[in-house]
Amino acid sequence: MQKYKLTISYDGTHYGGWQVQKNALSIQHLVQTALTTLLKTPTLLTGSGRTDAGVHALAQVAHFTAEKELDPFRFAHALNALLPLDIRITKVEKVDSTFHARYDAISKTYYYHLRLDSATNPFTRLYSTHVPYPLDCDLLKKACEFFIGTHDFTSFTNKSHLGINCIRTIYRIDIVEEEGGIRLEFEGNGFLYKMVRNIVGTLLDVSKNKRPLSDIALLLTAKDRKLASEAAPPHGLFLAKVKYE
Amino acid sequence: MQKYKLTISYDGTHYGGWQVQKNALSIQHLVQTALTTLLKTPTLLTGSGRTDAGVHALAQVAHFTAEKELDPFRFAHALNALLPLDIRITKVEKVDSTFHARYDAISKTYYYHLRLDSATNPFTRLYSTHVPYPLDCDLLKKACEFFIGTHDFTSFTNKSHLGINCIRTIYRIDIVEEEGGIRLEFEGNGFLYKMVRNIVGTLLDVSKNKRPLSDIALLLTAKDRKLASEAAPPHGLFLAKVKYE
Numbered sequence: 240m241q242k243y244k245l246t247i248s249y250d251g252t253h254y255g256g257w258q259v260q261k262n263a264l265s266i267q268h269l270v271q272t273a274l275t276t277l278l279k280t281p282t283l284l285t286g287s288g289r290t291d292a293g294v295h296a297l298a299q300v301a302h303f304t305a306e307k308e309l310d311p312f313r314f315a316h317a318l319n320a321l322l323p324l325d326i327r328i329t330k331v332e333k334v335d336s337t338f339h340a341r342y343d344a345i346s347k348t349y350y351y352h353l354r355l356d357s358a359t360n361p362f363t364r365l366y367s368t369h370v371p372y373p374l375d376c377d378l379l380k381k382a383c384e385f386f387i388g389t390h391d392f393t394s395f396t397n398k399s400h401l402g403i404n405c406i407r408t409i410y411r412i413d414i415v416e417e418e419g420g421i422r423l424e425f426e427g428n429g430f431l432y433k434m435v436r437n438i439v440g441t442l443l444d445v446s447k448n449k450r451p452l453s454d455i456a457l458l459l460t461a462k463d464r465k466l467a468s469e470a471a472p473p474h475g476l477f478l479a480k481v482k483y484e
Numbered sequence: 485m486q487k488y489k490l491t492i493s494y495d496g497t498h499y500g501g502w503q504v505q506k507n508a509l510s511i512q513h514l515v516q517t518a519l520t521t522l523l524k525t526p527t528l529l530t531g532s533g534r535t536d537a538g539v540h541a542l543a544q545v546a547h548f549t550a551e552k553e554l555d556p557f558r559f560a561h562a563l564n565a566l567l568p569l570d571i572r573i574t575k576v577e578k579v580d581s582t583f584h585a586r587y588d589a590i591s592k593t594y595y596y597h598l599r600l601d602s603a604t605n606p607f608t609r610l611y612s613t614h615v616p617y618p619l620d621c622d623l624l625k626k627a628c629e630f631f632i633g634t635h636d637f638t639s640f641t642n643k644s645h646l647g648i649n650c651i652r653t654i655y656r657i658d659i660v661e662e663e664g665g666i667r668l669e670f671e672g673n674g675f676l677y678k679m680v681r682n683i684v685g686t687l688l689d690v691s692k693n694k695r696p697l698s699d700i701a702l703l704l705t706a707k708d709r710k711l712a713s714e715a716a717p718p719h720g721l722f723l724a725k726v727k728y729e
Contacts, residue, residue, distance in 0.1 A: 248606050
């Protein structure tokens with residue numbers, strides 16, 4: 240028995256998200272099916288976490304176990320031959336039998352792309368959110384700083400009713416200029432369901448003066464999702480990196 | 485009566501090309517329909533030239549005539565509201581009644597994007613051609629030089645049987661490095677049907693040592709499409725700029 244780590248890049252546009260689900264095609268399902276075909280035995284794939292419908296990944300990480308030894312380079316090639324072109328295995332690595340894609344992750348990085356041009360762009364429409372009004376970038380920077388650190392993010396997740404622990408640590412939120420707009424880079428020890436999109440929704444409302452900067456501290460202590468802004472759309476979001484020891 | 489110039493950006497993935505045709509949806513048809521709706525009279529749109537199915541445009545140019553005066557900024561906004569998100573009007577300008585989008589063009593620039601990474605990329609798959617073998621860039625550069633200047637491009641067009649004049653001038657072919665690959669920039673006084681894709685097909689064959697560099701001079705004098713290489717795929721090609729006096 241040998242455990243393997245996969246790094247997977249995907250365009251989430253045409254999928255119902257990472258996780259296997261009843262009513263939509265998922266990335267996990269397609270990769271699992273390809274693994275099952277190649278290994279000739281039902282094979283489970285465990286991801287580092289879910290991504291929602293329409294959310295993309297530059298480098299999602301997942302693991303599986305195989306009975307036989309595989310050549311990582313050839314196996315990546317064989318998997319890609321069975322997968323659609325919008326899902327690509329970028330790396331296959333042998334890992335220790337104790338490796339776990341979800342529990343061993345020490346940080347995750349998400350990118351959220353905002354286009355600030357006057358007209359929407361046909362080539363970035365599926366990979367960014369168009370902001371058709373002026374953004375106050377100083378205000379955006381100040382708003383980001385409120386989120387950095389360890390907080391209870393109950394107001395920024397859509398699944399707090401499950402009684403899960405909503406305390407997470409955000410290590411950094413960087414604003415990086417790119418062609419036609421900016422990219423927000425979020426790195427943290429973990430992110431709750433819809434947390435990045437909910438934070439971006441509030442950041443946008445503050446940066447367009449729709450709500451005051453002082454709201455953020457209140458939201459972080461209120462622990463009430465209904466008080467925060469609407470989630471930003473999924474297509475601007477990319478799971479960029481999952482870090483392990 | 486007032487003539488207007490439109491600049492149009494489009495993702496050609498889902499269309500049968502620029503030109504109105506029987507069996508596929510075209511960009512020209514959709515923009516013409518939007519114009520007809522807004523101007524309340526059947527309106528013809530004349531483009532600078534065709535682009536094939538799957539070919540993209542950063543800045544296609546077209547003209548139309550309207551009976552009434554239009555506010556360019558507002559009219560662009562109104563057109564975009566009627567068009568799908570993969571076709572965007574980026575500019576509307578008043579022009580002289582003698583302006584002609586096709587006959588007045590003094591140069592056109594096309595980009596052809598080549599990805600040279602080991603695996604295909606889900607995010608560039610529709611906007612570049614993946615070259616999964618090593619390219620000899622010195623050879624590519626030398627091969628490009630053969631095409632620059634005034635030549636009979638009969639060997640590089642699929643419609644020479646129509647007896648049209650196949651002499652064109654290519655002003656420059658630049659090789660520009662970009663993330664994950666290179667972009668070939670072709671600027672010329674005009675391009676024949678499939679000419680850029682046919683040239684790129686031959687450039688690729690030479691650069692991967694599938695045919696000798698010396699073939700290019702022979703092809704330019706042979707005037708026989710069958711002797712040149714297969715056309716490169718449409719999705720790597722972008723109409724980047726149409727220049728007027």
